[in-house]
Amino acid sequence: MQRLRNLFVVIIVSVPYFSFAQPSFDVFEAGIADIQTALETGQTTSVELVEQYLQRISAYDQQGPKLNSIIRINPRAQEIARALDAERQTSGPRSLLHGVPIVVKDNYNTDDMPTTGGSVALANFVPSANAAQVDKMIAAGAIILAKTNLHEYAYGITSISSILGQTRNPYDPRRVPGGSSGGTAAAVAASFGAIGFGSDTCGSIRIPSAFNNLIGLRPSKGLSSIYGVMPLSHTQDVAGPLARSAEDLAIVLDLVVGFDSRDEATQIMQSAPAQEFLAHLNSANLQGLRFGKLEAYFDRADGAVRNSINQALQWYAEQGVEIVDIEIPELAALIARSGLIAHEFRADLNQYLRQFQSEEIQNLNDIVDQGLYHEAIRGVLTRSRTAEFDEQAYQAALAARTELRAAIEQVFADNGLDAIVYPPIAEMPVYVGESQPGNNCSISANSGLPAISMPAGFTDNGLPVGMELLGKFLQDADLLAIAHPYEAAMSTRQPPATTPALQSGLAPAAVKLELVFDQQGVRFQAEFEIDASTNSLRYALSLAENSRAEVYAVTLVIDDERGDELNDPVVVNLLGPDTREASGRYFMSPQFRQALAEQRVYLRVFADPFARSGATQLVQ
Numbered sequence: 001m002q003r004l005r006n007l008f009v010v011i012i013v014s015v016p017y018f019s020f021a022q023p024s025f026d027v028f029e030a031g032i033a034d035i036q037t038a039l040e041t042g043q044t045t046s047v048e049l050v051e052q053y054l055q056r057i058s059a060y061d062q063q064g065p066k067l068n069s070i071i072r073i074n075p076r077a078q079e080i081a082r083a084l085d086a087e088r089q090t091s092g093p094r095s096l097l098h099g100v101p102i103v104v105k106d107n108y109n110t111d112d113m114p115t116t117g118g119s120v121a122l123a124n125f126v127p128s129a130n131a132a133q134v135d136k137m138i139a140a141g142a143i144i145l146a147k148t149n150l151h152e153y154a155y156g157i158t159s160i161s162s163i164l165g166q167t168r169n170p171y172d173p174r175r176v177p178g179g180s181s182g183g184t185a186a187a188v189a190a191s192f193g194a195i196g197f198g199s200d201t202c203g204s205i206r207i208p209s210a211f212n213n214l215i216g217l218r219p220s221k222g223l224s225s226i227y228g229v230m231p232l233s234h235t236q237d238v239a240g241p242l243a244r245s246a247e248d249l250a251i252v253l254d255l256v257v258g259f260d261s262r263d264e265a266t267q268i269m270q271s272a273p274a275q276e277f278l279a280h281l282n283s284a285n286l287q288g289l290r291f292g293k294l295e296a297y298f299d300r301a302d303g304a305v306r307n308s309i310n311q312a313l314q315w316y317a318e319q320g321v322e323i324v325d326i327e328i329p330e331l332a333a334l335i336a337r338s339g340l341i342a343h344e345f346r347a348d349l350n351q352y353l354r355q356f357q358s359e360e361i362q363n364l365n366d367i368v369d370q371g372l373y374h375e376a377i378r379g380v381l382t383r384s385r386t387a388e389f390d391e392q393a394y395q396a397a398l399a400a401r402t403e404l405r406a407a408i409e410q411v412f413a414d415n416g417l418d419a420i421v422y423p424p425i426a427e428m429p430v431y432v433g434e435s436q437p438g439n440n441c442s443i444s445a446n447s448g449l450p451a452i453s454m455p456a457g458f459t460d461n462g463l464p465v466g467m468e469l470l471g472k473f474l475q476d477a478d479l480l481a482i483a484h485p486y487e488a489a490m491s492t493r494q495p496p497a498t499t500p501a502l503q504s505g506l507a508p509a510a511v512k513l514e515l516v517f518d519q520q521g522v523r524f525q526a527e528f529e530i531d532a533s534t535n536s537l538r539y540a541l542s543l544a545e546n547s548r549a550e551v552y553a554v555t556l557v558i559d560d561e562r563g564d565e566l567n568d569p570v571v572v573n574l575l576g577p578d579t580r581e582a583s584g585r586y587f588m589s590p591q592f593r594q595a596l597a598e599q600r601v602y603l604r605v606f607a608d609p610f611a612r613s614g615a616t617q618l619v620q
Contacts, residue, residue, distance in 0.1 A: 022503070022504050023044065023048065023052060024043050024044070025038040025043040025044040025048075026052070026501055026502075027049060027052045027053055027056070027191055027194075028056075028191050028495070028500075028501040028502070029191055029244065029493070029495050030191070030194065031194075031244070031245055031247060031248055032096055032097065032100060032194055032195065032247070032248045032251050032252075033096065033247065033251075035049065035100050035194055036093070036096050036098070036100070039088065039093075039098075039099055040093075045081070045085050045099075046081035046082075046084050046085045046088075046099030046100075046101075046143065047078060047081045047082055047085060049081065049099070049100070049101055049143075050077050050078050050081045050101055050143060050145065051078075052502075053101050053145055053191075053192055053193055054073065054077075054145075055502055055505045055506075056190065056191055056192055056499070056502060057070055057073070057146070057192050059499075059502060059506060059507040059533070060170075060190055060192075060498070060499045060507065060533060061187075061190075061192070063507070063533070064498065064499070064507050064531075064533030064534055065168060065170060065173040065496075065498035065499065065533055065534055065535070066168065066173065067167060067168050067170055067173065067177075067186045067187070067190060067499075068149065068164060068165055068166060068167050068168060069148055069149055069167045069168075069177075069182075069183040069184075069186040069187040069190070069192065070103075070146045070147070070148060070149070070183070070187060070192065071106045071116060071118075071146075071147045071148060071149050071163060071164050071183070072106070072113055072114065072146060072147045073145065073146045074112075074113060074143075074144055074145055074146060074147075076112065077101065077143055077144075077145050077146075080143050081099065081101075081143055084098060084099040084141055084143065085099060087141075093141060094139070094140055094141035095140040095141055095255060096140075096251050097137065097140040097141055097142040097251070097252070097255065098140065098141030098142075099141055099143065100141075100142055100143065100194045100195075101142075101143045101144075101145040101193050101194060102137065102142050102143065102144060102145060102193045102194055102195050102196060102197070103144075103145055103146045103147070103148050103184060103187045103188065103192055103193035103195075103196040103197070104134065104137075104144055104146075104147055104148065104184075104196070104197045105147070105148050105150050105181050105183065105184045105196070105197055105198045105199060106118060106147040106148060106149065106150060106163075106183070107150060107153075107154055107199060107229055107230035108131040108133065108134050108147075108197060108199075108228065108229055108230075108239070109127040109129060109130050109131040109134060109228035109229070109230075109356060110126075110127070110130060110131075110134055110144065110147065111126060111127055111128065111129055111130050112126070113126065113144075113147060114126050114147075115127050115147070115230065116147075116161075116163045117150070117152065117153050117154070117230045118149060118150045118151065118152040118153065118154075118161030118162065118163050118164065118374075119152050119153060119161065119162055119163055119367065119372060119373055119374075120162045120163050120372050120373075121162075121361050121366070121367045121370070121372035121373065122358070122361060123163060124360075125358050125360070125361065127228065127356035127357070127358075128356050128357040129228060129356060130228055131226075131227060131228030131229050131239075132224075132225035132226075132227040132228055132260050132262065132263065133197065133224065133225065133228075133229075133239060133240070133256045134228065136255055136256050137197075137255070137256070140255050145192075145193050146187070146192065146193065148181075148183035148184040148186075148187050148196060149161055149163075149164045149167045149182065149183030150179065150180045150181060150182065150183050150184075150198075150204075151179035151180035151182065151204075151376075151377075152373060152374050152376070152377050153230070153232065153345075153349070153373075153377065153381075154179075154180040154181075154199060154201060154204055154230070154232045155180070155232060155341075155345070155377050155380050155381075156179055156180060156376065156377060156380075157176075157178060157179040157180060157182075157203060157204070157207055157425075157436050157439060158176040158178075158179050158182070158376070158430075158432075158435075158436050159176060159177050159178065159179035159180060159181075159182025159183055159186075159208075160374055160376045161374055162372070162373055162374035164183075166432055167182045167183045167186050168186065168432065169182075169186065169211060169212065169429055170186050170189050170190045170212065170496035170498050170499050171189070171211075171212065171213070171462060171463055171464060171496045171497075171498075172429070172461075172462070172463060172535075172587070173498060173534070173535075174431050174432060174587065175211075175428075175429040175430065175431055175432065175463075176211070176429050176430055176431075176432055176434075176436060177208055177211055177212060177429070178207035178208035178209075178210065178211035178212070178425070178429060178436075179204060179207065179208060179436075180198075180199070180201075180204040180208075181196075181198025181199060181200070181204045181205055181208045181242065182208045182211075184196035184197060184198045184208065184242055185198070185208030185209060185211065185212040185214055185216075185242055186208075186212060188212070188214055188242055188243065188244060189212040189213060189214060189244070189495070189496055189499075190496060190498075190499040191495070191499065194248070195241050195242070195243050195244075195248050195249075195252055196241065196242050196243075197239065197240065197241055197242070198216070198239070198240070198241075198242050199226070199229050199232075199237060199238065199239040199240075200216075200218040200237075200238050200239070200240075200441075200445070201232040201233050201236045201237050201238075201341060201445060202236065202339075202341070202439070202441040202442055202445040202446075203424065203425070203439055203440070203441025203445065204441075205217070205218050205238075205240065205242055205453070206218055206424040206425075206441065206444075206451060206452075206453035206466070206468060207424055207425050207439065207441065207453070207466075208242065209242050209424070209453040209454075209466055210423075210424045210425055210453050210464065210465065210466025210468075211425075211429045211463075211464060211466070212242075212464060213244075213455050213458075213464035213492070213493060213494060213496075214242050214243060214244060214453075214455070215242070215243055215244075215245065215246055215249050215452065215453065215454050215455065215483065215487070216240075216241070216242040216243070216249070216452070216453050217240060217241075217249065217253065217450065217451075217452045217453075217476060217479065217480065218238055218240075218444050218445070218450060218451045218452070218453075219238050219240055219253075219257070219450050219476050220268075220448065220449065220450040220473050220474045220475075220476055221235075221236075221238060221265055221448035222263075222265035222266045222267070222268045222269065222448075223238075223257050223266075223268075223269065223275070223450070223474070223476060224238070224239065224240055224253075224256045224257045224258065224260075224266070225239075225258075225260035225262065225263040225266050226238060226239050226263055226265075227260055227262040227263045228356070230349070230352055231344070231345075231348035231349060231351075231352055232341055232344075232345055232348070233340045233341040233343075233344040233345060233348065234344060234348050235340050235344060235398075235401075236339075236340050236341065236344075236445050236446070240252075240253065240256060241253065241256070244493055245487065245493060246281060246454075246480055246483055246484040246487050247278070247281060247484075249277070249480060250277035250278040250280075250281050250477075250480060251277075251278055253275070253277040253476075253480075254275070254276065254277050254278050257269065257275055257277075268474070272474055275474075275476055275477040276477060277476075277477045277480055280477040280478070280480070280481050281480065281481055281484050282481070282484065283481050284478070284481040284482050284484065284485060286316065286319040286320050286321050286482070286485060287319065287320030287321075288320060288321075288322070289316075289320070289321045289322070289418045289419075289482065290321070290322045290323075290324060290415065290416050290417050290418055291313070291316065291321055291322070291323045291324070291417065291418065291419050291420070291421045291469075292324055292325075292326035292411065292412075292415055292417045292419070292420040292421065293313065293323050293324065293325050293326065293420075293421055293422075294326060294327070294328070294420055294421065294422040294443075295325045295326070295327060296327060296331065296332075297422035297423060297426065297440050298422065298423070300426050300438075301423045301426040301427075301438070302426060302427050302428055302438070304428060304459040304460070304463075304465065305423050305425075305426060305427070305428065305459075305465050306423070308456045308457035308458070308459065308465035308467075309421070309423055309456050309457075309465065309467045311456070311457060312456040312457060312467050312486060312490075313421065313467075315486060315489070315490065316486065319485070323421075324415060324417075326411055326415055326417070326420065328407055328408055328411050328443075329407060330407065331404075331407070331443070334400055334403055334404040334407060334446075335404065335442040335443065335446055337396065337397060337400035338397055338400035338401040338403075338404050338442075338446040338447075339397065339442065339446060340394075340397055340398070340401075340446075342383070342384070342387065343389070343390075343393070343394045343397060345364075345384050346364050346384045346385070346387070346389075347389070349363070349364055350362075350363040350364060364381070364384060364385055365385060367381065368381050368382055368385040369385075400446075401446055401447065401448070404443075404446055404447045405447040405448060405449065405473075408420070408443070408447055408449060408470070409472070409473075412472060418471075418478070418482065419469040419470060419471055419479065419482060420443075420469070420470040421467060421468065421469055421470075422440055422443075422468055422470075423438075423440060423465075423466070423467065423468065424440055424441070424451075424453040424466045424467070424468040425438045425439055425440060425441075425466070426438030426439075426440060428459065428463050428465075429463065440468070443470060444468075444470055448473070449470055449471065449472065449473055450470070450471045450472075450473070450474075450475065450476040450479055451468050451469065451470045451471070451479075452468065452469050452471075452476075452479045452480060452483055453466040453467070453468050454466065454467055454468075454469065454483040454486065454487065454492075455467075455487065455492035455493065456492070457490075457492070458494065458590075460589075460590075460591075461589055461590070462497070462589065462590040464494075469482060469483060497532065497535050497588075497590075497593060498532070498533055498534060498535045499533070500532055500533075507532070507533045508532050508533070510529055510530060510531040510532070510533075511529070511530050512527065512528065512529050513526075513527065513528040513529075514526070514527050514528075515528075515603075517554075517603070517605060519605070519609075519610075519615055520549065520607075520609035520610065520615075521547065521548055521549040521609055522547055522549045522551060522605060522607045522609060522610075522615075523543065523544035523546060523547040524541055524542060524543045524544060524547060524551075524554065524575075525541070525542055525544065526539065526540070526541040526554075526574070526603075527539065527540045527541075530596070535587055535588050535593075536585050536586065536587055536588065537572070537585070537586040537588055537592075538583075538584070538585045538586075539572075539574055539582075539583060539584060539585075539586070540581075540582075540583040541554060541574050541575050541581065541582050541583070542580065542581035542582075543575075543580045543581065549607050549608050549609050550577075550607060550608040551575065551577075551579075551605070551606070551607040551608075552576075552577050552606040552607060552608075553570075553573055553574075553575065553576055553577070553605075553606040553614075554573075554574045554575040554603070554604075554605050554606075555570040555571070555572060555573050555574060555603075555604050555605075555606070555614075556570075556571050556572040556574065556586075556601055556602070556603060556604070557569065557570055557571055557601070557602050557604045558571055558591065558592065558595040558600055558601055558602075559595070559600040559601075559602060560600075561600060567613055570604070571592060571601075572586045572592075602616055603616060604616050
């Protein structure tokens with residue numbers, strides 16, 4: 001039998017947006033240190049890096065998987081890159097980010113580009129000052145390449161906005177990327193920038209990290225400044241990077257942490273010791289560490305999520321980590337009483353618009369009254385628009401936050417814990433248009449304690465799973481150091497199948513196959529097309545007019561290589577009974593993609609003239 005893979009020989013040529021030859025250095029999945037080495041050794045330049053990332057955005061953001069993650073591209077990116085290339089030659093790099101393109105969530109102020117919060121209401125709003133972390137990135141020599149989509153006003157976890165629409169998950173574009181920093185996460189996962197910045201009020205860094213095979217830290221409240229980040233709740237808001245590796249995360253965290261007189265919460269950094277994330281990265285001695293497994297959060301998790309995290313915990317146990325089951329007394333009640341978004345959002349947004357000189361939109365009332373928002377956030381905006389501020393309820397919520405933190409810290413002390421572990425989100429990413437359940441964001445967000453979402457593995461259908469580690473206050477670098485050995489040992493990073501490396505500046509071309517089946521009176525023609533950038537197998541099949549035998553099914557199967565006759569189960573049904581023609585699309589599973597690569601996919605036909613096991617096509 002000839003392998004089906006051998007048939008895919010007809011190439012579909014795409015229309016080029018760029019026309020560059022294959023570069024000597026490829027930004028695909030490239031880490032910051034590798035990029036910096038390539039810049040230092042002359043393998044590439046910052047101008048070339050910008051060009052490559054723009055090629056990837058062109059290939060995959062509005063084409064192919066259509067991730068829809070980029071709101072705006074910085075029109076000055078290449079000009080800035082040229083200046084940084086020149087500076088490197090004359091005075092050397094400013095930092096490990098010198099000349100490195102990054103992407104930033106579009107709720108970070110940029111004084112040379114609009115900051116929209118994902119809303120048509122602020123489509124042309126250019127703030128009067130940069131966000132503090134943007135200034136730090138610019139000072140470090142980073143190139144802000146683009147602003148990324150988010151769940152509008154960061155008020156949700158599926159990343160849909162009125163300014164751009166729905167961002168899609170690169171691991172399965174039929175699904176959501178998490179949120180609210182879903183645009184950043186999708187862009188980083190797809191190598192649209194070396195690293196990306198997000199914000200987290202309740203899960204908005206950690207959930208997208210989990211859904212996109214990234215690592216992201218919700219820092220201790222006050223570790224870094226949120227000045228100039230459009231607020232959802234100033235008490236709960238934090239901001240910072242999402243990355244493809246622990247090392248990249250450490251590099252950038254070292255650059256953004258610290259005191260900022262414009263953010264009162266960062267006063268703690270005036271007396272706190274330096275975290276030194278990068279220097280601390282390889283410091284963890286896992287032998288003798290203790291993890292508290294929050295059973296209540298595991299019990300309600302999807303089986304695939306639970307299984308992946310349990311496998312990761314088994315690895316930690318094998319390295320000498322003791323894992324104990326814990327519970328936090330009154331956790332659900334404390335979380336329910338300690339949320340602040342409903343109390344703070346309206347006042348915080350109104351104050352932000354005044355502070356950064358929004359002229360056309362003065363306040364939340366203007367946004368709601370003019371209908372300048374996406375239908376998905378109608379409920380939360382209209383409730384915020386009409387709700388009366390209740391000072392007594394607000395103070396009670398603040399007090400409950402103190403109680404929650406004390407309860408968690410007591411569990412740490414009583415059990416001698418180094419981290420508490422649970423799923424950042426209990427369910428897998430839903431299909432676009434559905435409501436996303438399973439959020440476990442509040443334990444960190446409502447206590448102010450740091451939490452890191454790290455890749456734990458993948459489900460059988462190729463979706464990433466994250467594991468969250470909650471730590472003690474200002475022990476952020478310890479959390480990253482604990483996460484790093486698992487990443488290094490298990491090679492947890494796997495790029496999305498839909499955004500592979502470019503070939504001469506273009507997405508890999510789709511391939512076509514045409515074949516004719518003609519056995520014992522069963523005759524049909526089939527056309528197949530495999531498109532890596534949509535992860536899809538498209539097919540069209542029609543019985544010939546002179547095909548008189550009854551056909552029950554035409555299918556694709558994967559040979560499991562047992563050495564037997566081909567008797568493996570059906571994977572894809574192409575045509576059913578009483579049907580003479582059919583077409584469709586199959587979203588390929590990881591197993592199917594691997595079988596294609598290993599030449600183990602076959603056509604199998606069930607029809608009246610054949611034995612019950614069907615017939616297979618011999619293709620010449």
